[in-house]
């Protein structure tokens with residue numbers, strides 16, 4: 068589903084590579100934690116997967132597509148198959164819960180009939196039914212992140228990328244979000260989650276990929292956050 | 297294409313950037329008015345030139361009894377000399393028509409011109425020269441005709457109005473050039489300003505556009521509301537600009553210039569009507585183009 072082949076990324080302003088000859092493969096339906104110290108290249112990995120950035124060297128395949136051969140105007144179609152969730156939720160403050168999720172479908176031209184069917188369904192999946200008319204600032208942090216997850220998942224993507232989705236949440240709320248991501252993963256969606264949250268990684272016992280200075284230093288199935296720390 | 301979505305996006309966009317939208321409309325209005333004024337000045341200069349070109353004549357004055365000068369050594373022009381001159385003129389390829397004016401006719405015209413004064417009483421017909429008035433095929437080509445007749449015996453003087461009008465034509469050319477330069481500068485300024493306004497609008501909505509990019513909205517879908525916004529503002533602006541142009545032509549030319557300066561025909565609202573479709577199209581197209589170029593740089597995938 069995601070294949071990195073000797074990928075390096077050097078940002079123009081940096082002199083140290085954010086990713087350094089990284090090779091790894093993530094299969095369809097996997098749940099992968101991306102760990103490593105701050106600045107180790109986790110977000111860069113996600114951005115390259117989304118084709119927000121292009122690699123300096125190496126090849127990337129996502130959902131069967133060679134990203135270096137993907138022309139600019141086809142990038143949106145790639146992104147429709149990938150859902151994304153961020154630490155800061157990224158909701159539109161002047162739109163209700165329902166509208167925020169519907170927005171993601173509207174802007175890719177989905178018909179109203181499908182929106183009216185899919186949005187309530189995904190709201191139920193994330194446990195927010197009954198709160199569809201609230202504005203984001205009338206929700207708790209955990210609920211806002213559920214909206215973000217719902218928006219990422221409403222189009223049934225092949226891949227869900229999450230960049231520290233629990234970074235702003237307390238441990239109890241985080242567990243709720245993790246259960247949600249686990250449920251989404253069990254529908255067959257590949258989930259890649261960058262995180263600093265040790266207890267979550269240790270509890271879930273999923274595949275763990277550890278980066279340091281942009282290099283792969285550990286790839287462990289059913290792993291833990293770190294042996295040394 | 298979800299039409300309703302696009303529509304609501306545009307209206308919220310226009311409302312949210314109300315001050316910017318107003319600025320945009322004003323900029324476009326001024327530019328279009330200037331552009332229209334430039335076009336009108338061009339066509340005015342053309343009309344004026346044409347008007348004068350049609351009236352350009354060469355006057356060949358012939359000797360009378362009082363004449364002095366090289367060609368008039370024999371005194372007043374003889375019939376034979378007059379025939380030679382007429383022959384020369386009529387056979388010249390650049391000559392369109394030749395009119396003869398005798399001393400009586402010259403006196404009548406002279407008296408008409410100085411209707412109110414007493415000069416009519418002092419001057420007598422035999423003091424005035426008889427002449428040929430020559431209309432040219434191409435008003436630019438007067439040199440050949442002038443030199444063909446100026447040396448002939450019986451010719452006192454050859455004058456061509458082209459020489460008199462040369463400064464006028466040069467001034468008109470200058471006007472056209474200045475109008476053109478102003479128009480170009482105005483368009484460049486307008487495109488830059490529109491670009492800036494759209495960039496600000498895009499910046500104000502970077503949250504939305506960021507999310508749209510993430511969920512895979514196409515560039516076209518992301519840019520369309522901005523471009524349509526620019527088009528609407530452009531249309532409003534050019535309508536205002538055209539109205540200003542109508543008012544300007546009506547007030548300045550219609551009320552002030554045309555009644556007082558009747559040496560040519562002046563532009564009027566019919567000319568503005570003729571330019572209106574082009575001005576509206578230009579206003580809308582330039583706005584859309586400016587926003588499109590800006591967005592290509594600021595809303596990349």
Ligand SMILES: Nc1ncnc2c1ncn2[C@@H]1O[C@H](COP(=O)(O)OP(=O)(O)OP(=O)(O)O)[C@@H](O)[C@H]1O
Nearest residue numbers: 078079080081085104105106107108109110111112
């Ligand atoms: N847009 C950018 N321009 C220049 N350098 C960047 C950019 N984004 C990231 N970097 C650099 O690339 C390196 C990797 O950054 P990245 O964001 O991938 O790390 P991370 O593992 O996500 O860190 P964190 O855990 O703090 O989120 C860092 O040294 C960072 O400074």
Ligand SMILES: [Mg+2]
Nearest residue numbers: 109110111230
């Ligand atoms: Mg990061």
